[in-house]
Amino acid sequence: MAATRKPAALRQDADAGRADAQYALSIALQHGLGGLSVDQEQAAVYRRKALTARGFMPITTYIAGLNGAPGRVGMIQVPRYDFSGARSALVERRVARLTTPSPVEVADCGGGENYLRLRRLWRQAGGSP
Numbered sequence: 001m002a003a004t005r006k007p008a009a010l011r012q013d014a015d016a017g018r019a020d021a022q023y024a025l026s027i028a029l030q031h032g033l034g035g036l037s038v039d040q041e042q043a044a045v046y047r048r049k050a051l052t053a054r055g056f057m058p059i060t061t062y063i064a065g066l067n068g069a070p071g072r073v074g075m076i077q078v079p080r081y082d083f084s085g086a087r088s089a090l091v092e093r094r095v096a097r098l099t100t101p102s103p104v105e106v107a108d109c110g111g112g113e114n115y116l117r118l119r120r121l122w123r124q125a126g127g128s129p
Contacts, residue, residue, distance in 0.1 A: 007034045014046055019082035022050035023091065031099050032123070051088060053079035 007028060013021030026046035032038040056077040065071040101115055109115040 019050045022046045050083045054082050
């Protein structure tokens with residue numbers, strides 16, 4: 001989502017409270033995608049918002065009785081997340097593959113500094129990450 005949607009639309013959805021948009025905007029800010037400048041602090045703010053619990057879900061559970069006492073039904077509150085830590089780890093692995101150049105790419109561009117310069121120019125021209 002961070003690489004396919006415009007930053008203004010992402011920011012609008014993120015500010016409206018959508019966890020997937022908040023996380024996508026954090027990725028875009030962290031890596032400077034979509035013409036955004038890199039802003040690690042804002043990326044961390046949106047990432048925290050995306051991974052925050054969005055309330056609780058009540059779940060009933062049976063608690064067995066001991067020593068002849070009757071059992072009972074209890075209620076527990078389980079935090080509800082719209083964007084989980086496991087999903088976050090999966091996204092991070094995918095982003096690392098997109099943003100970390102292979103040695104062949106670096107060699108084809110004539111070295112690391114030239115690769116970074118060409119990648120920056122490609123992004124400015126509207127190319128993908």
